[in-house]
Structure formats: C-alpha cells, structure tokens
Amino acid sequence: MITQHVSHDGNPEAVKTLLERPETRKLGALIARCLRRDPNDRITIRQARQFLLNLSLGVENQRWPVRIAS
Numbered sequence: 001m002i003t004q005h006v007s008h009d010g011n012p013e014a015v016k017t018l019l020e021r022p023e024t025r026k027l028g029a030l031i032a033r034c035l036r037r038d039p040n041d042r043i044t045i046r047q048a049r050q051f052l053l054n055l056s057l058g059v060e061n062q063r064w065p066v067r068i069a070s
Contacts, residue, residue, distance in 0.1 A: 011035070026055055 011019065011032050018028025030051050033043040043051070 026051075030055070 011028075012035070015028050015031050015035070018024040018031065021028075030043065030048065033041070034048065036042045
C-alpha cells in the first residue's frame with residue numbers, strides 16, 4: 001500500500017466516476033487537483049475557494065443529501 005501511495009498519482013475510482021460525467025466533471029477535476037501527490041501540482045486553498053464559488057452542480061434546488069447515481 002505504501003509503494004502504491006508513493007509511486008501512484010492517478011485518480012481513485014470515485015474521482016474517475018465524477019470525471020466521466022459531464023454534470024460532475026468540474027467537481028471531479030477539483031478533487032483530483034486536491035489529491036495530487038506532488039504539493040506543487042495541488043490546487044491552493046485560495047484557488048479551491050474561488051473554484052467552489054464559481055461551481056454550479058445544478059443541485060441548488062435538490063433535496064439533501066444529493067446522491068450521484070452510479
């Protein structure tokens with residue numbers, strides 16, 4: 001497990017699922033950038049905050065918790 005963590009810098013399956021769907025692709029991209037192994041490749045908190053302010057998932061009028069069907 002440690003070897004995978006150190007050598008692997010891909011996306012977990014849940015993030016891949018978000019990236020595959022047009023309606024959740026932007027959120028998946030944000031999460032993927034937060035999970036990068038190299039700190040220089042990660043999004044900053046300021047960038048993440050701005051990204052979240054501009055993010056619209058189309059769930060504003062949905063009942064919570066919102067479930068993303070798989």
